[in-house]
Amino acid sequence: MHELMNTAREALHLLLSFDPALWEIIGVSFRVSLTAILVALPPALLIALLLARVAFPGRWFAISLVNTFMAVPTVVVGLVLFMLLSRSGPLGELRLLFTQRAMIIGQILLAMPVLTAMLHSTLQSIDQRAWETARQLGAGWWQSLWVLIREARFGVIAAVLAAFGRIIAEVGSAVMIGGNIEHFTRTITTAIALETLKGEFAQGLALGLVLLLLALVLNVLLGVMRGRGHQTVSI
Amino acid sequence: MHELMNTAREALHLLLSFDPALWEIIGVSFRVSLTAILVALPPALLIALLLARVAFPGRWFAISLVNTFMAVPTVVVGLVLFMLLSRSGPLGELRLLFTQRAMIIGQILLAMPVLTAMLHSTLQSIDQRAWETARQLGAGWWQSLWVLIREARFGVIAAVLAAFGRIIAEVGSAVMIGGNIEHFTRTITTAIALETLKGEFAQGLALGLVLLLLALVLNVLLGVMRGRGHQTVSI
Amino acid sequence: ADIVRLATTTSTYNSGLLDYLLPKFEEDHPYQIQVIPVGTGKALRLGRDGDVDLVLTHAPAAEKAFVDADYGVEPHGVMYNDFVIVGPSGDPAAIDGGEDATNAFATLADEGATFISRGDDSGTDKKEKHLWEEADVTPDFKGFRAAGQGMGEVLKMASELQGYTLTDRGTWLAMKDKLDLEIMVEGDTALFNPYQVILVNPQRYDGLNTQGAQALAEWLISDEGQDLIDAFRLKGKALFHASAGEKIDPTSAVHESD
Amino acid sequence: MLEVSQLAHGFGRQPALWEIPYLQWQGHTLVHLRGDNGSGKTTLLRLLAGLETPRQGTIRWTWAEAMPASPPCPGRVLYLHQQPYLFDTSVAGNLRYVARWNGWRGTTARDRVAAMLERCGLAAHAQQRARSLSGGERMRLALARAWLLSPRVLLLDEPTASLDRQAIADVSTLISSLHEAGCAIVLSAHQSSVLTERCDEYWCLEQRCLQVNAFKQEVAV
């Protein structure tokens, strides 16, 4: 217990000391993960809409497949990307390995299944009349999609948060294709893994708390934005 | 490309050879993760219901907190549990470290936030009249809860799958508190991590594919169970 | 069976040495060994916290501190191998051929060559830091990259980025087929790499399996264990040299030509 | 018996929808609740069913028989939503829920469910998904669910709005027999029909007040 308390204190100290090395790592983490989410969101939305609204043969299998991809271990994504981006791999010429760009690609791959599966379940639960009504009232295809998203906004936010949580917290692919290089591709989680490897548990835990504090700030901001959206249906 | 093809072939071979060592690892993985999900589900449901239906001061903060916990890195959960369960930690007397039981605890902690957040978003999207109607028609509190879950079954299944995907694919906490001990606490993901560490990428990837194949089987089964549940609301 | 927990570095585990040794030990002893492969730092930490019964590591300075602080008892040298400096076949920084590791490091810094450092406080990392000190450079030159990962990953990274790195010979041998690298410097006495087995101090924690740990440690330094270590081959190459009770001559470090 | 005093309710910071200084109802009659769109009929019925807490004032149900006093008490005072919520299962499944919740088992449950389906003209739709019913069929199913419980008091929010002429006649008959069996009923409806004509009492929400028996003539027109 005592050690845990010390660690918490150390974490706060770390955060408040504005240690530039720490903020550099935080910057890399958030830049990579936020970019990945932003890039992954539009295609995930489209696929989710397709799966939720368009009847095509093999749809059920496609949904199962998306759900399955949620179980892809991060190391496996890391491995596959590594093999593709490696000098001896088919995309070696791009020289992407051990760059932030490669990490973003990895996290996009990790975020896609979570986003798609959650968005599918959300969009599917929206009343079919919503789409019909929008189309009838003159909305184009994209406008109707936008209305659906607005109607499903709580679910969409939950999906984005889940995906963001997954990729900001992941270490397997970040370390494999980022390489945990100081000042370049070291993120909070790869730094934690390193500290743990060294047996510096307190330091690792402190970094973890820093990550949590920042995630909390982000979530509270979102919570305020989203406002109080509970139903008051009395009819 | 060639290497990737070979690896895929090797994976199939591994799976079909019914190598007992492989199946042992698979057994550990699924036993641990499924147990964790089963244990985590009821409390997650209750908390989600509370957050979705009961107005109490600080509810929004509580929701943000749950969302935040989705961003807890697996290594951090591993670390904290490690420090608690270590011989020198407060719970060291339980002798849980490096056992499957400890891994289950770790995965419960990892599954809870994902489950709770997803279930909250699902239960919240269910029409308030569902609960009222059930109560009016004589359902008890638990029966009404059960009806809500049934009404929200697609979302509930999506939540369970997301949480399952997260914990079966995680390696950080499994390796920290399980210890990756052969025949005892080696799971698919810790084995992958080990193979990767050794540079045996093909072997690691093969294990990853095995995991995916099994997850796919599980998902297709669930998909069949869930059936074709798309709305046909015409009114 | 009676369970003994051994924390060891990934290098010994990944080379396959323990998979080769331990079944032979378990055959004639009533113990079952659970191996927990981690970094040196974490292995010693596990020992300090009493979560394992003994450790097998290769970081002399850290091990000395571990024993001095009474966390561990009965340290024994078990075996050794050595470090080598590896780099891309073209050798852009022109350090090849020498036996002088310090000199080679100084050249790397002067040339601003790409160098991948473990940067994880492991035994190898400590050795590397020591060499930078000897060469009188602060490692912040243009091509210096602190990866903070295990040996295998760092080797992979060096190969991908066509840079230099310092590695233990075991990992190097295990991985060199998959790498686009060659040995640049080897045989320097400064590149010596000894392994020790240390029991966790039974006075600090109840319920440690010290008896089993002792049996294992004694077996490792027994003639039987030592012969087996010497006989171990990875891809046809000897990897570890048994050294129990010897005052080792560092110059006899294994060479790849063995 | 229902006793309401000083009741007022509204939403947000708006003024109260209406104020009801005092209302007593023996709970034996068939009441037609009337009022313009937005006059607060739904709100009043929900308050009476205990689904909402009044901003001000009290609502008390008292029973001659010794039974739990305050709503919501399932099976005693039952409110039917204006747009009924159907559980996402088959039509028969919706009724089976009610049977299960009220502890009926085996053949009892099966018989009662089947009889009710027959009575409400839904037998042909028993296996259909409830959500795919037509507007009128939905309302019938909701009524069937409520009748299964034979509540002491039934609060029906525009039960006849989307029913055809024949259905209204059937519902009227059913309601009358329920009423005769001792069930008190308040129903809201905009349009007069054979059902509203059978009512004994008229409540009207007008000018933010509840007027009792004030417009019998007007309706009868």
Added chain:
Amino acid sequence: MLEVSQLAHGFGRQPALWEIPYLQWQGHTLVHLRGDNGSGKTTLLRLLAGLETPRQGTIRWTWAEAMPASPPCPGRVLYLHQQPYLFDTSVAGNLRYVARWNGWRGTTARDRVAAMLERCGLAAHAQQRARSLSGGERMRLALARAWLLSPRVLLLDEPTASLDRQAIADVSTLISSLHEAGCAIVLSAHQSSVLTERCDEYWCLEQRCLQVNAFKQEVAV
């Protein structure tokens, strides 16, 4: 002009709800569509609006003016759900959506929205969340949304079911003026009212057939 031939539709493996060998409608009249619960009124209207594909047969809309021919063509043939779907925003927001989708901007949009709110008696509720409206107010909002578009043909599915007497009168006036402005209207309704009495034509779904102008007398009763 609407031309329907050999039309039949049903659900699952059940027999068709009805069969319509041939129907031609010039699209100038005000039509009252009638039929019992479950006779297939909603289904027919949805088919006409192009929201469903018929199991068999064809539906063709042709216009004198050169315009896209096949439904769904927004703003041309507009179907109003029996239970309208309101977007989860304010009442005014629901109308602003329509304005945006149809490319109106700035003051034009604002003025039209405000005028329509006024016309439909919803001005007082402009900022309220649409989902919290009363039953009648919901229907008015749905009507307001549709009117904003001034469609060529309007298919109204029981628009008056939950409206009060005054509202029905208002709606009748509005529908009449829309009709005079050239909008053809089909509306389904169970109960006769001032609105149904204004209809020029009667369609009745009876015994699995569509009978045109067959029951004018009966309704007038």
